[in-house]
Each structure stands twice: as C-alpha cells, then as structure tokens.
Amino acid sequence: xxxxxxPIPTDVELQEEGRRLRxxxxxxxxxxxxxxxxxxxxxxxGCVDELSGKRTLKPEDVDPGIQALEVGRVGRYALQVRWSxxxxxxxxxxxxxFEGNP
Numbered sequence: 001x002x003x004x005x006x007p008i009p010t011d012v013e014l015q016e017e018g019r020r021l022r023x024x025x026x027x028x029x030x031x032x033x034x035x036x037x038x039x040x041x042x043x044x045x046g047c048v049d050e051l052s053g054k055r056t057l058k059p060e061d062v063d064p065g066i067q068a069l070e071v072g073r074v075g076r077y078a079l080q081v082r083w084s085x086x087x088x089x090x091x092x093x094x095x096x097x098f099e100g101n102p
Contacts, residue, residue, distance in 0.1 A: 007025050009024060
C-alpha cells in the first residue's frame with residue numbers, strides 16, 4: 001500500500017478583502033472558500049473537542065463579516081489563517097482543502 005500524495009498549492013490568495021481564499025493546485029484545479037465557512041470549520045483544539053471530535057465552535061458564534069487577514073504555509077502540509085476575530089490556531093491541511101472539506 002503506497003502513501004497518498006497530497007498536492008501542494010501553487011498559489012494561495014486572499015480575495016474580496018479577505019472574505020474569500022483562493023487556492024490553485026498543480027493540476028490547474030482552483031478552489032475558492034468563503035472566509036466564514038473556513039472559520040466556522042476551524043479544526044483546532046479550541047474549536048473541536050480533542051477527545052470526542054465534537055465541534056465546540058457554533059456557526060452562529062462566528063461573525064458573518066469575518067475576514068482572513070493573513071494566510072501562511074505550515075511546512076508542506078497545511079495553511080494557517082489569522083482571522084479578524086483574533087483567532088489564529090487553526091491549521092487547514094492541504095488534503096482537506098484539496099478535497100474541498102476544510
């Protein structure tokens with residue numbers, strides 16, 4: 001059984017004043033995510049209970065006007081976003097972003 005090869009984005013761009021995140025993959029595929037959807041699906045331990053896997057962050061607790069202020073790469077496997085609400089600990093894996101399920 002071989003390892004699954006996860007592509008690394010060729011381009012990552014904040015659009016619409018940080019309200020969207022656009023990612024381009026090596027095969028030319030593009031994905032665009034609404035900032036609200038990404039923030040509401042944050043996978044960090046502050047937003048998801050580590051033991052049960054239950055989401056503790058409720059979508060209604062996320063500001064509808066949330067903006068991504070900055071996005072950076074984490075090694076060769078993920079992106080990390082700094083949000084306008086001060087949150088910055090979520091790491092979004094390339095695999096989940098490529099599959100469209102952050």
